[in-house]
Amino acid sequence: EIVLTQSPGTLSLSPGQRATLSCRASQTVTYRYLAWYQQKPGQAPRLLIYGASSRATGIPDRFSGSGSGTDFTLTISRLEPEDFAVYFCQQYGSSPQTFGQGTKLEIK
Amino acid sequence: EVQLVESGGGLVQPGGSLRLSCAASGFIFSSRAMSWVRQAPGKGLEWVSGISGSGDSTYYADSVKGRFTISRDNSKNTLYLQMNSLRADDTAVYYCAKVVEPHYDFWMDVWGQGTTVTVSS
Numbered sequence: 001e002i003v004l005t006q007s008p009g010t011l012s013l014s015p016g017q018r019a020t021l022s023c024r025a026s027q028t029v030t031y032r033y034l035a036w037y038q039q040k041p042g043q044a045p046r047l048l049i050y051g052a053s054s055r056a057t058g059i060p061d062r063f064s065g066s067g068s069g070t071d072f073t074l075t076i077s078r079l080e081p082e083d084f085a086v087y088f089c090q091q092y093g094s095s096p097q098t099f100g101q102g103t104k105l106e107i108k
Numbered sequence: 109e110v111q112l113v114e115s116g117g118g119l120v121q122p123g124g125s126l127r128l129s130c131a132a133s134g135f136i137f138s139s140r141a142m143s144w145v146r147q148a149p150g151k152g153l154e155w156v157s158g159i160s161g162s163g164d165s166t167y168y169a170d171s172v173k174g175r176f177t178i179s180r181d182n183s184k185n186t187l188y189l190q191m192n193s194l195r196a197d198d199t200a201v202y203y204c205a206k207v208v209e210p211h212y213d214f215w216m217d218v219w220g221q222g223t224t225v226t227v228s229s
Contacts (some may be wrong), residue, residue, distance in 0.1 A: 035215040044220060044221055044222055045203070047217050050215040057217075088152060090153070092215055095167070096169055097213060099152055099153040
């Protein structure tokens with residue numbers, strides 16, 4: 001199975017700053033079949049990005065995804081207070097689909 | 109509005125069984141695959157099982173294969189997860205999630221609020 005490794009484990013930033021989260025796969029992710037989810041404490045995950053770079057419905061344009069092959073990035077251009085959460089990547093190009101271990105984005 | 113509401117979680121002894129349900133509304137249930145994803149306390153997400161929109165095809169993570177059974181009743185817009193031979197490492201919040209296609213192997217655009225399963229003596 002494809003192992004997804006997210007880095008950093010924790011990212012400490014201030015509102016207004018730019019956040020760059022990494023997701024590295026142990027093998028090529030077919031067709032850029034990679035999604036990003038946001039999860040806040042006590043809540044279910046929320047879809048942000050699919051197909052590596054397509055924003056889900058209702059997601060602000062400060063969220064963007066990029067990458068291909070084994071290296072993918074989620075960028076939040078200007079952090080808002082509500083963006084501080086845990087972010088997971090998921091690959092669905094190879095069975096079984098797998099998730100990264102998460103990056104916690106915390107307020108500095 | 110698309111909604112998924114899980115139920116059936118609780119405390120069960122090791123070796124016991126539990127059946128989770130997920131009631132869906134706001135979309136054509138039979139046209140979308142569904143998945144169960146779990147999250148152990150303080151841990152990340154783990155895909156557990158998926159089922160096609162028709163219910164003809166089912167898929168399982170190796171960690172639950174042979175112990176868990178996913179099914180759906182499209183006439184009742186309800187997804188199920190029958191969990192047998194439960195172990196302590198099955199303790200988690202279990203989410204049902206709507207897949208964007210009829211086949212399970214795509215991203216999940218709507219998630220339920222989760223139901224907690226605790227396996228302990």
